Amino acid sequence: MNPNFLQTPIAYLKGVGPNRADILKAELGIETYRDLLHLFPNRYLDRTSYYKINQLQPSGADVQVVGKIIHLKMVEQKRGKRLVATFVDDTGQMELVWFRGHKWIKDSIKINEPYVVFGRVSQYGSTFSMPHPEMELLVQHQQGLKIAMQPIYPSTEKLSAKGITNRVVSKMVQQLFLESRGLFPESLSPNILDELRLISKTEALLNIHFPKNQELLARAQFRLKFEELFFVQMQLISKKMLRKQKIKGLPFENVGENFTTFFENHLPFELTEAQKRVIKEIRNDLGSNAQMNRLLQGDVGSGKTIVALMCMLLAIDNGFQACLMAPTEILATQHYNGLKELLVNMDIKIALLTGSTKKSERTLLHNQLENGNLNILVGTHAVLEDKVQFKNLGLAIVDEQHRFGVAQRSKLWHKNDTPPHILVMTATPIPRTLAMSLYGDLDVSLIDELPPGRKPVTTVHRFDNNRLKVFGFLKDEIKKGRQVYIVYPLIQESEAMDYKDLMDGYESIARDFPQPEYQISIVHGQMKPADKDYEMERFVKGETQIMVATTVIEVGVNVPNASVMIIESAERFGLSQLHQLRGRVGRGAEQSFCILMTGHKLSEDAKTRLQTMTSTNDGFEIAEVDLKLRGPGDLMGTQQSGLLALKIADIVKDNQILQTARYHAMQLLKNDPRLEKEENAPVLRAFTKMMANKTIWNYIS
Ligand code: ADP
Ligand code: MG
Numbered sequence: 001m002n003p004n005f006l007q008t009p010i011a012y013l014k015g016v017g018p019n020r021a022d023i024l025k026a027e028l029g030i031e032t033y034r035d036l037l038h039l040f041p042n043r044y045l046d047r048t049s050y051y052k053i054n055q056l057q058p059s060g061a062d063v064q065v066v067g068k069i070i071h072l073k074m075v076e077q078k079r080g081k082r083l084v085a086t087f088v089d090d091t092g093q094m095e096l097v098w099f100r101g102h103k104w105i106k107d108s109i110k111i112n113e114p115y116v117v118f119g120r121v122s123q124y125g126s127t128f129s130m131p132h133p134e135m136e137l138l139v140q141h142q143q144g145l146k147i148a149m150q151p152i153y154p155s156t157e158k159l160s161a162k163g164i165t166n167r168v169v170s171k172m173v174q175q176l177f178l179e180s181r182g183l184f185p186e187s188l189s190p191n192i193l194d195e196l197r198l199i200s201k202t203e204a205l206l207n208i209h210f211p212k213n214q215e216l217l218a219r220a221q222f223r224l225k226f227e228e229l230f231f232v233q234m235q236l237i238s239k240k241m242l243r244k245q246k247i248k249g250l251p252f253e254n255v256g257e258n259f260t261t262f263f264e265n266h267l268p269f270e271l272t273e274a275q276k277r278v279i280k281e282i283r284n285d286l287g288s289n290a291q292m293n294r295l296l297q298g299d300v301g302s303g304k305t306i307v308a309l310m311c312m313l314l315a316i317d318n319g320f321q322a323c324l325m326a327p328t329e330i331l332a333t334q335h336y337n338g339l340k341e342l343l344v345n346m347d348i349k350i351a352l353l354t355g356s357t358k359k360s361e362r363t364l365l366h367n368q369l370e371n372g373n374l375n376i377l378v379g380t381h382a383v384l385e386d387k388v389q390f391k392n393l394g395l396a397i398v399d400e401q402h403r404f405g406v407a408q409r410s411k412l413w414h415k416n417d418t419p420p421h422i423l424v425m426t427a428t429p430i431p432r433t434l435a436m437s438l439y440g441d442l443d444v445s446l447i448d449e450l451p452p453g454r455k456p457v458t459t460v461h462r463f464d465n466n467r468l469k470v471f472g473f474l475k476d477e478i479k480k481g482r483q484v485y486i487v488y489p490l491i492q493e494s495e496a497m498d499y500k501d502l503m504d505g506y507e508s509i510a511r512d513f514p515q516p517e518y519q520i521s522i523v524h525g526q527m528k529p530a531d532k533d534y535e536m537e538r539f540v541k542g543e544t545q546i547m548v549a550t551t552v553i554e555v556g557v558n559v560p561n562a563s564v565m566i567i568e569s570a571e572r573f574g575l576s577q578l579h580q581l582r583g584r585v586g587r588g589a590e591q592s593f594c595i596l597m598t599g600h601k602l603s604e605d606a607k608t609r610l611q612t613m614t615s616t617n618d619g620f621e622i623a624e625v626d627l628k629l630r631g632p633g634d635l636m637g638t639q640q641s642g643l644l645a646l647k648i649a650d651i652v653k654d655n656q657i658l659q660t661a662r663y664h665a666m667q668l669l670k671n672d673p674r675l676e677k678e679e680n681a682p683v684l685r686a687f688t689k690m691m692a693n694k695t696i697w698n699y700i701s
Contacts, residue, residue: 005033005179005180006032006033006034006037006180006184007032007033007034008032008033009021009031009032010024010025010030010031010032010033010035010036013033013036013172013175013176013179014175014179015168015171015172015175016172020162020164023158023159023162023164024036024159024164026158027156027158027159028154028156028159033176033179033180036172036173036176037173037176037184037205038647039153039154039169039173040208040209040224040647040648041151041152041153041154041208041209042152042153042154043152044149044150044151044152044211044217045062045118045149045150045152046062046149046214047064047118047149047150048149048213049063049064050064050065050066050116051063051064051065052065052089052090052091052092053065053067053087053088053089053091053092053093053094053128054091054092055091056094056121056123056128057121062118062119062120063118063119063121064116064117064118065087065089065094065116065117065118065130066089066114066115066116066138067087067088067089067114067115067117068087068088068089068111068112068113068114068115069085069086069087069096069109069110069111069112069113069115070086070087070088070093070111070112071085071086071111072084072085072086072106072109072111074102080099081102082097082098082099083097083098083099083102083105083106084096084097085097085109087115087117087130094121094127094128094129094130095127095128095129095130096117096129096130096131096133096135097129097130097131097132098131098132099131099132110137113137113138114137114138114139115135115136115137115138116135116136116137116138116141117130117133117134117135118133118134118135118136119131119132119133119134149210149211149212149213149214149217150170151166151170151173151209151210151211152166153166153169153170153173155169170209173209173210174210177206177209182202182206183202184201184202184205185201185682185685185686186200186201186202186682187201187227187231187682187683187685187686188201188227188230188682188683188686189668189679189680189682189683190679191679192230192664192668195664196226196660196664198219198222198223198226199216199219199220199223201223201227203216203220204219204220204223204224204227205220205224206220207219207220208220208221208224208648221648222657224648224649225648225649225654225657226657226660226661228646228647228648228649229646229649229651229654229657229658229661229662230661230664230665231665231686231687231690232646232661233658233661233662233665233666234665234668234669234683234687235687235690235691237662237665237666237669238669238673240442240443241669241673243290243291243293244290245290247290247291247419248289248290248291248418249285249286249288249289249290249291249292249418249421250291250318250320250394250416250418250420250421251287251289251318252283252286252287252314252315252317252318252320252394252421253287253318254317254318255283255314255317256314256316256317256318257317258313258316258317258346258348259310259313259314259317261346262309262310262313262342262343262346263310265345266342266343266345266346267306268342269451271303271306272302272303272447272449272450272451272452273449274298274302274446274447274448274449275303275306275307275447275449277445278296278298278307278445278446278447279307279310279311281294281443281445282294282296282307282311282423282445283314285421285443286311286314286315286395286421291418291419291420291421291422292421292422292423292443293421293422293442293443294421294422294423294424294442294443294444294445295424295425295426295442295443295444295445296423296424296425296426296445296446296447297425297426297427297430297444297445297446297447298425298427298446298447298448299427299447299448299450299583299618299619299620300427300579300580300582300583300584300619301450301451301454301583301586301587302427302447302448302449302450302451303447303450303451304399304425304427304447305335305338305339305399306342307425307447308324308397308399308423308425309339309342309343311395311397311423312324312375312376312395312397313348314395315394315395315421316348316375316376318394319392319394320392320393320394320395320420321369321372321374321375321376321377321390321391321392321393321394322375322376322377322393322394322395322396322397323376323377323378323379323383323390323393323395323396323397324339324376324377324378324379324397324399325378325379325380325381325383325384325396325397325398325399326378326379326380326399326400327380327381327399327400328380329354329355329356329380329529329532329533330523330532330533330536330557331399331400331557332352332354332378332379332380333352333354333533333536334557334558335378335399336350336351336352336378338558339376339378348375348376349368349373349374349375349376350374350375350376350377350378351365351368351374351376351377351378352377352378352379353365353377353378353379353380353382353383353388354379354380354382354529355380355381355382355529356529356530357382365377366387366388366389369388369389369390369391370389370390370391371391372391372392377390384411384412388415389415390415390416392416393415393416393420394416394420394421395420395421395422395423396412396415396420396421396422396423397422397423397424397425398412398422398423398424398425399425400425400426400427400428424442427580427583427619428576428580428623430623453589454586454587455586455589455590455591455592456586456617457565457582457585457586457592457593457594457617458591458592458593458594459582459593459594459595459596459613459614459617460593460594460595460596460614461570461595461596461598461610461611461613461614462595462596462597462598463597463598463599463600464597464598464599464600467597470566470595470597471512471513473564473593473595474513474546474564474566475513477563477564477593478518478545478546481561482545482561482562482563482564482590483539483542483544483545483546483547483559483561483562483563483564484545484546484547484562484563484564484565484566485546485547485549485562485564485565485566485581485584485585486505486509486546486547486548486549486566486568487549487550487551487565487566487567487568487581488501488502488505488548488549488550488568488569489501489550489551489568489569489572489573490502490524490525490550490551498550499524499526501568501569502522502524502548502550505548505568506520506522506548509546509548513545513546518545518546519538519543519544519545519546520544520545520546520547520548521535521536521538521539521544521546521547521548521549522535522547522548522549523535523536523547523548523549523550524549524550525550535547536557539559539562540559542561547562551573551577551581557584558584558587559584559587560587560588561588561590562584562585562587562588562592563585563586563588563590563591563592563593564585564592564593564594564595565581565582565584565585565592565593565594565595566594566595566597567581567582567594567595567596567597568597569597569598569599570596570597570598570610570613571598571599571602571603571606571609571610573609574609574626574630575609575612575613575622575623575625575626575629576622576623576626578596578609578613579613579619579622581594582594582613582617594613596610596613596614598610605629608625608629609625609629612625627652628652668680668683675687
């Protein structure tokens with residue numbers, strides 16, 4: 001085959017032409033032969049079996065039935081006429097229905113002749129009906145040459161309106177196979193083909209479009225999914241290898257005084273095994289010659305902050321500065337206060353920089369950063385501003401990374417001549433398998449253990465009409481000296497309405513929990529940062545027992561004495577958000593509670609979410625459910641990783657294949673990093689082409 005054959009503009013394909021080419025491009029993004037070849041059917045109609053009428057199920061599947069039309073009539077209705085045929089076989093009767101094209105059908109239909117009808121059945125009362133069936137006289141059907149499994153291609157209304165029906169698309173694909181003589185270059189190595197018993201590329205493409213039978217279809221799907229995931233992994237892994245070779249890291253060779261002193265004298269608790277392991281992993285990175293780019297995952301409350309601190313001490317011991325970025329002012333402030341307290345007996349200079357840092361302070365801070373007097377800078381996005389220059393930034397830590405865009409993260413790279421080591425921390429649990437494909441080019445560390453003595457949060461679901469009981473429970477808890485969060489949703493599109501909900505809620509709580517017995521804090525997005533801090537501070541100090549808030553408190557906030565989390569309109573929150581919110585309690589020694597309040601009207605998904613929350617505290621389990629409910633689209637990083645652009649594989653459903661693909665990509669690159677071996681020539685060729693075509697999206701970090 002001419003190597004550029006697949007690049008041929010689709011207009012040149014026989015039966016397409018410029019007009020249809022325009023529509024194909026606009027509707028399906030098909031510009032070249034290759035695009036058409038990779039337009040995979042959504043589903044297939046199995047025309048290998050025939051159903052009896054009494055076997056029909058209201059499943060919506062397409063089936064074929066053999067029988068006769070015994071009667072034809074017009075039915076008039078308000079909304080228009082329809083033509084109804086009574087269709088029978090030896091087991092029963094059903095209806096065939098047409099809403100258009102009546103005359104043509106009436107004229108062409110033969111009464112009492114055996115037909116094969118084919119289409120989707122639905123049930124009305126006790127009668128099955130098949131609208132607009134495909135039909136063929138049985139005699140013709142038996143003579144015809146048939147594709148056993150008929151492909152159904154993705155389509156749009158416009159496409160069918162312009163006459164590009166499924167049949168037409170299918171014809172185009174057939175034409176493409178004709179012109180190519182059905183030969184497509186192999187893109188996998190003989191080793192992999194052998195080991196996984198994969199069918200060849202040519203055979204796979206043929207069978208994905210025109211499967212000979214179910215088994216070959218399944219093998220074609222497997223082969224193409226594998227291939228797709230394999231090349232995504234090839235890209236991620238080779239990128240990582242390249243980074244490790246090319247990007248020199250700042251060597252942190254010493255484990256010096258600060259680290260040791262802190263570890264021996266000031267560590268407020270014993271580290272968990274997981275924390276120790278992760279610190280070791282990070283130390284290995286920092287001590288090597290390569291720049292670290294590591295993702296630290298750990299469920300809410302697993303103790304990431306102390307890990308961050310110890311890494312920053314390593315940086316300082318090696319003569320570098322460190323910074324810690326958090327997504328909100330509240331969180332940055334809390335980190336700053338927490339770190340300052342941990343470092344109280346040590347000679348470390350630490351400062352806070354946020355949007356509300358005063359100009360005079362800011363100027364001072366800039367100077368200290370530039371002349372190296374400041375060791376640690378904690379802050380919000382403000383840290384990223386160009387004005388903020390370090391003398392020698394060695395380590396940048398980003399907390400709760402899903403709040404930061406990729407572009408922002410990359411800004412950190414340019415804060416130093418040599419890029420600083422980067423540690424990204426997240427409590428949004430990403431299913432392990434997904435993390436590895438999403439962040440295939442990052443190293444991943446995992447804190448999979450909570451500090452000892454934590455009691456799992458007891459979670460219940462209560463309907464709004466039980467509010468009084470819930471409030472009674474709150475009063476009991478407050479009497480025991482505990483504190484309580486009450487959280488309201490805040491969704492961007494309806495901010496005004498949410499604000500009203502919050503205020504209404506606040507008023508009603510203020511009525512039920514009157515002063516001076518009860519003190520209430522309120523924090524929401526429309527408050528000035530200073531006011532937020534003030535209210536937060538009161539709650540942290542225990543001056544108020546109730547914190548009414550929007551999701552601004554979602555991440556990071558740490559008040560160990562708070563033991564109850566009430567989430568209002570819980571059905572409006574996503575699973576990961578609910579889990580984050582719940583993570584605000586259960587931080588002290590007391591038994592903690594999370595109460596999910598909702599109305600009675602709940603969608604199926606909402607029910608699943610609530611049920612998941614009440615049945616488990618495991619962030620990873622929750623993440624898996626979340627992934628299944630929402631698909632990968634909403635998960636962080638998916639846009640950049642190209643996993644959404646997958647044509648045939650599905651990272652959730654095909655996770656097993658993904659792992660196989662990753663394994664083989666890793667093996668291959670390990671044994672032949674530059675793809676020089678003869679046997680890997682097909683991989684090299686395909687890979688080079690994909691990169692050139694940007695078929696695989698660029699993943700930047
Ligand atoms: P997250 O991972 O959610 O950021 P934090 O770092 O805020 O968690 O830690 C949660 C709480 O657990 C803090 O109060 C912290 O002091 C405490 N903590 C962390 N590690 C340990 C440990 N090994 N033993 C006991 N308490 C710990
Ligand atoms: Mg944290």
